[in-house]
Amino acid sequence: MGMAGSHKFFQNRDCEYFPCHETDKPEDFNCLFCYCPLYALGRGCKGNCRYNEEGVKDCSKCLIPHKRENYDYIVGRFRELAKLAEDKG
Numbered sequence: 001m002g003m004a005g006s007h008k009f010f011q012n013r014d015c016e017y018f019p020c021h022e023t024d025k026p027e028d029f030n031c032l033f034c035y036c037p038l039y040a041l042g043r044g045c046k047g048n049c050r051y052n053e054e055g056v057k058d059c060s061k062c063l064i065p066h067k068r069e070n071y072d073y074i075v076g077r078f079r080e081l082a083k084l085a086e087d088k089g
Helices: 037-045 068-075 078-085
Strands: none
Touching: 037 078
């Protein structure tokens, strides 16, 4: 990948968890959204998540934020996140 779009992809191969999700394409594993911004959307994140017995969201099978080509998809959903932060008071 050249300089165009270089802000959309970052990899930290020195991270002790790299890659933190099982993948058959580690060269395309994007660490930019290390903590998924869509997590706050609950089941509405549209990822491959599940909830454990304690009600904790488990995203260990989801690669949406880590696929090189999904930057625009993640950023395109920021309005939904902004709605969660609106002051309803």
